[in-house]
Structure formats: structure tokens, C-alpha cells
Amino acid sequence: MDQLQGSGYDDVIECPYEKSHQIRKSRMQTHITKCKKNHKDLNYMKCPFNEIHFVPKKDLEVHKRECPDRGLFERYKYDISTPAPIQHTKNVITPEESYAPVSDDECWDSYDDKPYDPSEQIKNRNVIRKCMGKTPSEKKAFKEAERLRLQEHRNMDL
Ligand SMILES: [Zn+2]
Numbered sequence: 001m002d003q004l005q006g007s008g009y010d011d012v013i014e015c016p017y018e019k020s021h022q023i024r025k026s027r028m029q030t031h032i033t034k035c036k037k038n039h040k041d042l043n044y045m046k047c048p049f050n051e052i053h054f055v056p057k058k059d060l061e062v063h064k065r066e067c068p069d070r071g072l073f074e075r076y077k078y079d080i081s082t083p084a085p086i087q088h089t090k091n092v093i094t095p096e097e098s099y100a101p102v103s104d105d106e107c108w109d110s111y112d113d114k115p116y117d118p119s120e121q122i123k124n125r126n127v128i129r130k131c132m133g134k135t136p137s138e139k140k141a142f143k144e145a146e147r148l149r150l151q152e153h154r155n156m157d158l
């Protein structure tokens with residue numbers, strides 16, 4: 001009697017090939033490997049959730065749905081697989097994101113307190129134009145000139 005109580009890991013379970021085989025859980029894997037050879041006619045498949053679950057191939061789909069170890073397995077899978085992608089996307093800032101602010105934004109800050117009003121928005125836009133003191137094409141020309149200037153500078157350094 002003493003032997004049956006205790007760890008619980010060493011529970012005696014039925015061999016999936018032969019119900020009369022009462023095998024200790026800890027020895028089941030070894031037994032199955034041997035017993036399988038005597039039952040080659042039976043097409044048994046190993047349960048993906050538990051190494052000692054062997055079920056007839058035709059019943060495997062049913063077993064996979066009903067396997068008592070499925071929950072554990074899926075929780076484990078969930079635990080290890082979810083944190084990784086989240087960390088990945090949150091920690092990595094793409095260059096595009098870090099360069100997001102545009103020069104025009106500086107002017108918007110001074111109007112933050114005003115309530116939203118479409119006509120106000122239009123006025124503000126005009127103010128921004130003035131505050132920048134440049135039309136888009138002028139800005140473009142300035143940028144281009146600046147680019148050329150820097151390029152010349154670099155060429156001189158070489
Ligand atoms: Zn057996």
C-alpha cells in the first residue's frame with residue numbers, strides 16, 4: 001500500500017496498446033517504445049501535448065481536442081510567444097518615427113490654447129505662412145540651395 005501513495009508522478013496507468021499492461025508513469029515512455037513493436041499493426045500516434053499519450057491515428061484529432069494536457073501546453077505556448085513580438089515593436093523606434101516633427105510644427109505650439117474653430121484654423125495657417133516668411137516653393141529653393149552649399153563644402157573638404 002505504501003508504494004501506491006507518494007509522489008503521484010509514479011502513478012500506474014494503462015498502456016495505450018494493451019489495457020492489461022499497467023505501467024508506472026515514469027516508465028511509460030520506455031514501455032511504449034517496446035510495446036509499439038508488438039503492435040505494429042496498430043497505427044498509433046503520439047499526442048503532441050503529452051509524450052505518453054498514444055492514440056489510434058484515426059482518433060488523434062479527437063484526442064487533441066480533448067487532451068487534458070492541451071490547456072497546459074497552450075498556456076505555455078502563449079506565455080512564451082506573446083511577450084516577444086510586443087517587446088520587439090515597442091522598443092524599436094523606426095527612423096521614420098523619430099524624424100516625425102516637421103519644421104512647421106514650431107508655429108502651431110503658440111496657438112494650442114485656442115479652441116478649435118475651422119475659420120480660426122485657416123487664419124492660423126496664414127499666420128504660419130507669415131511666421132515662416134517663406135512660401136513652399138521658396139522653402140524648397142532654400143533647402144536645395146542649402147543642400148548644394150553643404151555639398152560644395154564637403155567637396156572642398158575632400
Ligand atoms: Zn504495453
Ligand SMILES: [Zn+2]
Nearest residue numbers: 047050053067
Ligand atoms: Zn494527449
